[in-house]
Each structure stands twice: as C-alpha cells, then as structure tokens.
Amino acid sequence: MRRYFLLLLLGWLAGGAQAQPDPLIINVDGRRTTSLHGSWAAIVDPFDVGYRTYRNTPSGNSFFRHRRPQHPADRIEYSFEDAPRLEVPGDWNSQRLELFFYEGTVWYQRTFTYRLPADRRLFLYFGAANYEAIVALNGQVLGRHEGGFTPFNFEITELVHDGENDLVVYVNNRRRAEGVPTDNMDWWNYGGLTRRVLLVETPRTFVRDYFVQLDPADPSFLTGWVQLDGPERTLTVTLRLPELGLVQTIRPDTSGRGTFRLRVPERLERWSPEHPRRYRVELATRYETVVDSIGFRTIETRGTELLLNGRPIFLRGISIHEEAPFEGRRAFSKEDARVLLGWARELGCNFVRLAHYPHNEAMVRTAEAMGLLVWAEIPVYWTIQWENPHTLELARQQLRELITRDKNRAAVILWSVANETPRGEARLRFLRTLIDEARRLDPTRLVTAALEHRYVNDTTIVIDDELGRYLDVLGNNEYIGWYDGPPEKARRVVWQNAYDKPLIMSEWGGGAKAGFHGPAEQIWTEEYQARLYREQIAMLRRIPFLVGMSPWILKDFRSPRRPLARIQDYWNRKGVISDRGQRKQAFYVLQAFYRELAQSAI
Ligand code: GCB
Incomplete structure (x- = not known):
C-alpha cells in the first residue's frame, strides 16, 4: 500500500x-x-x-x-x-x-x-x-x-x-x-x-569537476582529469600550479573530459601530518578560473605495513561523530571542525576516523589544513538490506557523492565501505560492488571496512572475514573490557590475521560519565574507562600487524539507544571528552601513549 x-x-x-x-x-x-x-x-x-x-x-x-x-x-x-x-x-x-x-x-x-x-x-x-x-x-x-x-x-x-x-x-x-x-x-x-x-x-560552460593527484604508479608525475559542463565541451583548460611553475594545456574531448599527466619538479613538498603543505591549483578557461588548494602524497601498503610517502606510518587516531562540541546538535561550521579536530590534535592524533557517514566538507578541509589523515566512510552500518537492489544503489550513490566531493583532499587516505556488517554471501556481493566502485572512481586511495572478528578459542581471535580478501586495509572493531569481558581479558588475548594486510583497530573503548569517580571496578566511572584504556593499549602494543587505531570516541554523542537515566540520558558516554568538553581520565591515558608513539617515530 x-x-x-x-x-x-x-x-x-x-x-x-x-x-x-x-x-x-x-x-x-x-x-x-x-x-x-x-x-x-x-x-x-x-x-x-x-x-x-x-x-x-x-x-x-x-x-x-x-x-x-x-x-x-x-x-x-x-x-x-x-x-x-x-x-x-x-x-x-x-x-x-x-x-x-x-x-x-x-x-x-x-x-x-x-x-x-x-x-x-x-x-x-x-x-x-x-x-x-x-x-x-x-x-x-x-x-x-x-x-x-x-x-x-x-x-x-x-x-x-x-x-x-x-x-x-x-x-x-x-x-x-x-x-x-x-x-x-x-x-x-x-x-x-x-x-x-x-x-x-x-x-555557460564551466569546470564542474576535476581530479589532480600524484600518479600512484609513478609519483614523479601528476595525473588527473577535468570535466567541463556546458555547450562548449572542447574548450581549452589551463592547469596551473604557480608555486611549482607548472602550466599545462588540457584539451577536453566532446564529452567535456580532458586528461593530463605532467612531471612534477623535484622540489615538490609532499603533504604529511608533520608538514601539511598544500599548493594553489588553478583550472582556467576563457570564462573562469577555479582555484583549489591541494596537497600531494602517496599512500600504499606493503605486506602488513602502511606507507605514507613511501615510509611506514602508525595512525594515532580517534573516531569522531559529526556532532558539535559543547552541545548536542549536528556540526556544520568551520568553527565546529576547528574545535573537534583541535581536540584530536591535543590528544596527539595524526589520524581521524570520520564515523559513520560522510562528514561536512569543512571537517575534511580543516583536517587537511591541520595535518590529520582521514578515514572517510559511508553509512553502510550493521544490518542493511543486502538483497535489495535499491539499497545497493543508494549505498553506491552515496559512495559516489563522497568520492566526487573529497577526491582531491590529500588528508583522505581511506574509503571505508562498511561498519560491523554480518558475514554472508549477499553482503559480500553487495560490498564487493562498492569496493569495485571506489577503486574505479579513485585508484589513488586504499579501501577499508570496519570488520568483526572470530574467537578461535577463549584467547585467540582471528580476523578472517572473507571481505578482507578484497580490502587494502583491514579495520576491526572490538570491545574487550566493555561488551566483551573485563578489561583484563585483553592480557590473555592473542590476535591473528588471516591476511598479509595491515590492520587498524577502528573501534575500542567503554563508557564513563565525566565527573563520576569511584573504584576502577565500578562501571561508568572515569577510573573504569581509564583502566580499560590502559589494558587495551598494553594489548594493542603486542599486535605486529597493527598500523593504527581510532578508539571509540572523541566526544560523548547523542543516541536514542542510550536511555539509562542519570548516566546516559540519551548520550553514548564512550567519549574521552564529555558533551560539555571535559576531558576524562582516559583522555590523558591515550594522550600519554600517543606522545610516546610520536616520540619514538622521530
Ligand atoms: C560499535 C558501533 C558504534 C557504536 C559503538 C558502541 O561497534 O560501530 O557505532 O556507537 O559500537 O558504543 O556500542
């Protein structure tokens, strides 16, 4: 009906x-x-x-x-x-x-x-x-x-x-x-x-879209394309990077699409968290000049390593929802982004997981300016209708819109196609379609998903989800110390990886009400959460194929699934920062760990 x-x-x-x-x-x-x-x-x-x-x-x-x-x-x-x-x-x-x-x-x-x-x-x-x-x-x-x-x-x-x-x-x-x-x-x-x-x-005829990146196969070249829209589709486009003295004439075909490939000078400085250098990029026709600010870097894997600009990197991350600091509302402004990402920087992060859907463009651009690497994600979350072609088309469309918008952002290194989805044939087909689509639209980045794992016995956990075969980087969510036993369980656990691929622990954590203090055995206390963070960190240090983490989560966020009065009041309390901006004890535990990692990386 x-x-x-x-x-x-x-x-x-x-x-x-x-x-x-x-x-x-x-x-x-x-x-x-x-x-x-x-x-x-x-x-x-x-x-x-x-x-x-x-x-x-x-x-x-x-x-x-x-x-x-x-x-x-x-x-x-x-x-x-x-x-x-x-x-x-x-x-x-x-x-x-x-x-x-x-x-x-x-x-x-x-x-x-x-x-x-x-x-x-x-x-x-x-x-x-x-x-x-x-x-x-x-x-x-x-x-x-x-x-x-x-x-x-x-x-x-x-x-x-x-x-x-x-x-x-x-x-x-x-x-x-x-x-x-x-x-x-x-x-x-x-x-x-x-x-x-x-x-x-x-x-009338304008530069609608473009892609300007280092060629992943040979990063001494800049490659990409430009897409015109309008009656004069073969209009000449001039690509300029004035700081590098680069000028290239592009002649689009009758569909308005023009490609280019040009050698970059030795002096090009790569974008990285330590040095988030971006260059002025101009795309000009006789009618307009579109100006962007674009960074250049490479991202790839080698066995279980993740390489940024050819060198192994460890992602000191945090997960973030698109919710404003200090209040329960959607974030949308540059100022919201500056505060949220400023907190991530204060934690010692070089990486953020923008969960569980595409965040606003200001978040991505601000992350890029601040030198924060980004995991970008579409809301293919939990149990969606894997058999429904309409649902697949919707997921694909959102992936397309995300990649179209953000494909020139150096900060974005990972497209994530799913979060905690149940294993099965239909789901595998569905997600493989999305992975193929992501690669087709953007061959310069890596594809990941936040997976679940399997207990082989009481203490051995294996990441062997069949989707792992098709991903570049494995993500895994685990809640030892919260949904999965006491925090000390982490001491006994051994992690195995069925794939010769790097792993990001894309979620782990537990809840605490800011200002609620008590013994570390008492759930919802800051002490409990800090204990969980210590145990997790000790465990994560022992995983050889781990290349990063994005604990759950930067800030408490509103959720209708969290009705517990006086503790939750419709907030998910797993933030290391409260909804009012108070840092909880776990914030400092994580910060100390990230400082140590940053030191040892030098
Ligand atoms: C998860 C989900 C995340 C939830 C979190 C939780 O595994 O990916 O969206 O908010 O657990 O707090 O339970």
Whole structure:
C-alpha cells in the first residue's frame, strides 16, 4: 500500500520528484556563491498533509505550490508566512524542544532575489539534507535526493526569475529499513537542512569537476582529469600550479573530459601530518578560473605495513561523530571542525576516523589544513538490506557523492565501505560492488571496512572475514573490557590475521560519565574507562600487524539507544571528552601513549 502510494505520488509530481540532482559541482568554495543561510519558514508536517489527502491520494494543494489566500473566503490550511522558523544550516531536533525526537516531514521555505546575467548558469547546492529532500523552485519540483550526508545540486538557470524567487524544500528523516543507513543505528537521527545551502553561479560552460593527484604508479608525475559542463565541451583548460611553475594545456574531448599527466619538479613538498603543505591549483578557461588548494602524497601498503610517502606510518587516531562540541546538535561550521579536530590534535592524533557517514566538507578541509589523515566512510552500518537492489544503489550513490566531493583532499587516505556488517554471501556481493566502485572512481586511495572478528578459542581471535580478501586495509572493531569481558581479558588475548594486510583497530573503548569517580571496578566511572584504556593499549602494543587505531570516541554523542537515566540520558558516554568538553581520565591515558608513539617515530 505504502509503495503504491509512493508510486502514485511520484507519478503525480509529473516526473519532477523523480528527477535526480544534476551532476555534482565540486569545490563550491572556489566558485561564485550566494548563501541562503539564515532563518527559513518551517512547517512541521507529521502526517504529510503537505502532499496527500485523507484518501491517501496526492493533494492538489501540495505545499510545493506555496499558495496564499487571494480572497477573504479562501481556505488554505497552511501558511509559510506565519509558520515558526528554523535556522539553516542546522538540524531541527536541537532547535525546538518538541522536535527533539521528531522523525518525519518538515517543509522549509524562503525567498531570495537574484539577477542572473544572460551568459551565466545558476545551481542550487545543498551540502546535505537528512534524509530525503524534494526541492521546488517557484512552484516547480526540481527533483529529489536521498541520503543524509552527501551534497547535491539542481540547475535552476531556466527557472530562476529576475527578482524574487520562492524556494520550498520538503525534508523527511523517517528511518527506513531499506535505507542507507537502515532504521537501526547508534547515533541521533538529526533531521533537516543540516549543511550549507548555496546558489552557485557559473559560466555557460564551466569546470564542474576535476581530479589532480600524484600518479600512484609513478609519483614523479601528476595525473588527473577535468570535466567541463556546458555547450562548449572542447574548450581549452589551463592547469596551473604557480608555486611549482607548472602550466599545462588540457584539451577536453566532446564529452567535456580532458586528461593530463605532467612531471612534477623535484622540489615538490609532499603533504604529511608533520608538514601539511598544500599548493594553489588553478583550472582556467576563457570564462573562469577555479582555484583549489591541494596537497600531494602517496599512500600504499606493503605486506602488513602502511606507507605514507613511501615510509611506514602508525595512525594515532580517534573516531569522531559529526556532532558539535559543547552541545548536542549536528556540526556544520568551520568553527565546529576547528574545535573537534583541535581536540584530536591535543590528544596527539595524526589520524581521524570520520564515523559513520560522510562528514561536512569543512571537517575534511580543516583536517587537511591541520595535518590529520582521514578515514572517510559511508553509512553502510550493521544490518542493511543486502538483497535489495535499491539499497545497493543508494549505498553506491552515496559512495559516489563522497568520492566526487573529497577526491582531491590529500588528508583522505581511506574509503571505508562498511561498519560491523554480518558475514554472508549477499553482503559480500553487495560490498564487493562498492569496493569495485571506489577503486574505479579513485585508484589513488586504499579501501577499508570496519570488520568483526572470530574467537578461535577463549584467547585467540582471528580476523578472517572473507571481505578482507578484497580490502587494502583491514579495520576491526572490538570491545574487550566493555561488551566483551573485563578489561583484563585483553592480557590473555592473542590476535591473528588471516591476511598479509595491515590492520587498524577502528573501534575500542567503554563508557564513563565525566565527573563520576569511584573504584576502577565500578562501571561508568572515569577510573573504569581509564583502566580499560590502559589494558587495551598494553594489548594493542603486542599486535605486529597493527598500523593504527581510532578508539571509540572523541566526544560523548547523542543516541536514542542510550536511555539509562542519570548516566546516559540519551548520550553514548564512550567519549574521552564529555558533551560539555571535559576531558576524562582516559583522555590523558591515550594522550600519554600517543606522545610516546610520536616520540619514538622521530
Ligand atoms: C560499535 C558501533 C558504534 C557504536 C559503538 C558502541 O561497534 O560501530 O557505532 O556507537 O559500537 O558504543 O556500542
């Protein structure tokens, strides 16, 4: 029934809501943009009256039409003009108490004025909307996007009016069994226009996308491609790296795609955590110059080693959710990123796992500027619908959008395709498709996943998940001392690896309420968590094929799965920093270990 209704709805929207977003424009920071941030009208619509009638048929008075009464007797039972308002960017849960647990529809609306010159194009760009968004401009539906953590854009060149324009966005964050993520996860399902919303103005023909990296096969060369969009697809593009004195002319083919390969001078300084050097990169046509800041490095494996710029590296990491410091809301700003990543630096990290979904672009760019290596991930989490082709397509689309956005970031070394997924044939097929896709889109990085392990006997654990065959780097989550026995169990455990590949312990940890003190045997105390950290560290030191770790987690984060009153109160308390920014004892245990590792690495 539900499906039937959906089909009907999609049909009624006359193709509009079925329409996919246009191909993604990358590096919007390097373009001419207008912010649509600020206060938007927001109608909370738990029963979707904005698009369906009491007979469950599509409503002729959909909110996309944004009608206003013309006569005193006009009955229009909604009003954007008088609706309460929400800040954009921002999740709705943290902005209004009654929306704290809300999962459903909110209709956003605002106006903007614009004058688009005749030779220019205009796009509406969303950093992300969780989970499903349908966008309408001046009463016309542009299309729909599914997936709460990746960007999308629609071209509005032909629809935008000279002067005032009316923008309506339907956002629905209902959890869905067939979705990515599915309906069961350990984080807050923050809904809304959670990231930036921009107008992006371009020339008729413009540089939509590009990839500029060292050639992994021979890093004395820079290779890549540029993708033009528009009528003049064979327009000449000039690639310039002024600090290196490099200039290259690129001649795209009739599909707008042009490739290049050029030798880099000896003096090129590689990007690394110690020296996060980035170069100005310009891509110019006769109509525009797109400027980016790109670092160059190599990443590869050799047996169980991980090599950055040809040298073995140990990843001193921490896992992070995209939640703001000091408060329970989605993070979206540069300032949020600076604080969160600043804490990681204070810990002594050279690596962050941005769990469990693509974080906002400011996080990745700030990590790159600070010299933090990044594990980037899509929300293929726990038990999703492995047999469902729609689910696979969704996962693939999100992976594509993530890689498209971040493929020029030197900080990103790992694409992770899954977290704690159950072994089985259908899952293997599903994830292999994603791994192939990641390699096809980006041959310069390594592919990983956070796996689970198997006890061979009481004390021997083996990582032998068949997915390991297809990954470059193994990730493994383990909770010895929390879900899996007491912390001291770690003393007896021996880890085995079925593959000649490096391992990152992508999660381990336990909960503590900041300020709660007591004996180290007492669960939820800072002392218990610190004890667990000491035991874990002693164990991890003994694993020869270990190349890094990202303990769970930097900061306490909101989760509906954590109802224990007075301790959790809907926060997952495994942070080494509390939701208010207090460092727990475990923070200092980890910091001391990372300082020691950093010293010995010199
Ligand atoms: C896990 C999950 C993570 C959870 C964590 C926990 O294994 O990957 O998302 O939040 O455990 O705290 O239980």
